Amino acid sequence: MPVDQIPIGTFSRITHLSQKALRLYDERGLLIPAARDICTGYRYYTYDQIERGIRIRHLLWLGFGLTEVEAILEARERGDAGTIQEHFARRLAENERDIGRLYAIAEALRRQQQDPFNGGFSMSITEPVIKDIPALRALSLRERGVYQEVIPRMIRELFTHVCPEDGRQPAARVAGPIMFICHDEEYREADADIEVAIPITGPVSLEEAIAGVVTLPGGRFASVLHTGPYPAVGKAYERLFAYINEHGLVPAGPSRELYLNDPAEVPEKELLTEVQFPVENLPPSP
Known part of the structure; x- marks a missing residue:
């Protein structure tokens, strides 16, 4: 095995992406292995691909779906900052709505503790x-x-x-x-x-x-x-x-x-x- 080829298991540990996820990203063309063993089909990656793997994991952690991750990475490759900003602005707005909803739920739960027979609402x-x-x-x-x-x-x-x-x-x-x-x-x-x-x-x-x-x-x-x-x-x-x-x-x-x-x-x-x-x-x- 060449020095610059990383087995899928090691690449998984480095990027914190499961092997199952890596196989899916390969099928979608999101993160294609640099090489594949002809006999076993075993996947190998390069050190240059580590950054892309970590970037994918970060975007997923931020709550983007795979389709959005693909669009963001494609926009990054062509230098399209506007598209990237649109995706992040939309995700930020969704998170702020979720924060508001969770805050309202938390307040309702606090009221429920104070008045267990009123369903957490004063009305x-x-x-x-x-x-x-x-x-x-x-x-x-x-x-x-x-x-x-x-x-x-x-x-x-x-x-x-x-x-x-x-x-x-x-x-x-x-x-x-x-x-x-x-x-x-x-x-x-x-x-x-x-x-x-x-x-x-x-x-x-x-x-x-x-x-x-x-x-x-x-x-x-x-x-x-x-x-x-x-x-x-x-x-x-x-x-x-x-x-x-x-x-x-x-x-x-x-x-x-x-x-x-x-x-x-x-x-x-x-x-x-x-x-x-x-x-x-x-x-x-x-």
Whole structure:
């Protein structure tokens, strides 16, 4: 064996990459051995490949997937700093969201210890009522994605139109609270059909076609007001569906969550969320 060839086992110990992983990276073309024994198929690497192996392990430790690792290393080889920065910026944003979620979980667990019968949440729910809500003209964004990622971003995008910070005239006059509309019939971890809308009135002036003007249908809605952290709003849905069932009603369209105050201005325990469900009477039995 030449001096500059390192057996796969030794290379594995140096780079802290398992032999199973190294075989996978070979198959993907991510880290191809410099030589292979014709008889046994045993893999050998060179000292020059150690840096690439360690770089792969570091990127994996940072949370990148193999496809992203491949893209980053390819960008590095062609001197494309912009692509590398985009990948790292996206990963940083994902980590910051995860940190926020874990912090919220930690706070809920602390509250759970203090109040073991309240599920870790301080909240209140009003008695459900039936409302007749007129059709609403609104600025709207709709796309598919993950709730925790898409909803905050779309809210920020809509507010750039109605509350611009750069001196521009607002695109429209706000006529109600911002809302999230769920168009799926079941909960989806990813690829959820999400709409965020702000009711508006008067003329509309959109310089960029980022948001659209829609008419949200009116009708009879069962409504309940939830006070407390957003992660606990499921209790409001539970109470609302019990009410719908008790009164012989059935859901007749997508649900809405109306955010009545700003999480940047009030503590979590004072957040107000109105949950609305369009309803109709249960059809008579045949």
